[in-house]
Amino acid sequence: MKRLKKIKSISKNNTAKKYKVVFIDWNGTLSGSKFWGHLEYTNNDLFRKIEDTLFGSLRGLLKPWMKGELKSEDVIRSISDQANIPYTTIFDEFLYSCQHMELVSNEIPLLVREFQKRGSKVVIATDNMDSFTRWTARYMDLYTLYDDILSSSSLRGMKKDINRDGNSIFFSDYIKRENLKPGDSVLIDDSPDDIETIKNFGIDYIQIEPVVGLIPALKKILAPQQLLNI
Structure with a gap:
């Protein structure tokens, strides 16, 4: 054996x-997943405009946003004013991306x-x-x-x-x-x-x-x- x-x-x-x-x-x-990530392929111009504004001239808002010193609405209002995009457009797409992360x-x-x-x-x-x-x-x-x-x-x-x-x-x-x-x-x-x-x-x-x-x-x-x- x-x-x-x-x-x-x-x-x-x-x-x-x-x-x-x-x-x-x-x-x-x-x-x-990214904020506004679904727009990267469906509406790239809008995606790039939002991204370039947030991570460009408004980059200084990121840490205060992450530390709770600013709300999402505050930052989106700033993006809207800076990029000349309607607030509701940015906010609605932002909310969708937040709810559909994977x-x-x-x-x-x-x-x-x-x-x-x-x-x-x-x-x-x-x-x-x-x-x-x-x-x-x-x-x-x-x-x-x-x-x-x-x-x-x-x-x-x-x-x-x-x-x-x-x-x-x-x-x-x-x-x-x-x-x-x-x-x-x-x-x-x-x-x-x-x-x-x-x-x-x-x-x-x-x-x-x-x-x-x-x-x-x-x-x-x-x-x-x-x-x-x-």
């Missing part, structure tokens, strides 16, 4: 790490639920405008799938911002509420800019390739304890 090989688990150091909380960025990570993969809901089955919380952590919580999250029913949504416009600070005490404006309250220790959580994000700052908050950081990198990163964290044949 052929002798069966024994099977044993690999060492603990090589197993996938379990996190209490998995923070996931939105733009470029969970979704590649995830980078249909696998995401299944993977999120798998994390939750294993006892991890999955939280959207996004530097974003008020439009995200007002329209995108509600229309896409994100509050049902995810354990929480942290957005800079609501928290009045972006992910790398710190207060006078050197604590994170964005993450501190959540970290305290969940009693998270260093290494208990991870942020998956496509941005290379915030890595060291986020790590200083005690949050592990996984930088991914925009849009295409999320699914492999989630699966790697979820990977069950591997087995070796010896």
Whole structure:
């Protein structure tokens, strides 16, 4: 009779790490959708005019918008005045784009639920405008799938911002509420800019390739304890 090989688990150091909380960025990570993105191919002239105005002469409005100092209506009014486009045209197309954003993969809901089955919380952590919580999250029913949504416009600070005490404006309250220790959580994000700052908050950081990198990163964290044949 052929002798069966024994099977044993690999060492603990090589197993996938379990996190209490998995923070996931939105733009470029969970979704590649853009504001007014549907116009890029259906009405490119309007799309370019809006984009060139917002990211050109009005670029200085972006951070205040993401920090909750401005509302979407304020910014759209400025675009309308600057680009000489009717306010209602810009706003209606903006609202449509906010409500019709798409995830980078249909696998995401299944993977999120798998994390939750294993006892991890999955939280959207996004530097974003008020439009995200007002329209995108509600229309896409994100509050049902995810354990929480942290957005800079609501928290009045972006992910790398710190207060006078050197604590994170964005993450501190959540970290305290969940009693998270260093290494208990991870942020998956496509941005290379915030890595060291986020790590200083005690949050592990996984930088991914925009849009295409999320699914492999989630699966790697979820990977069950591997087995070796010896």
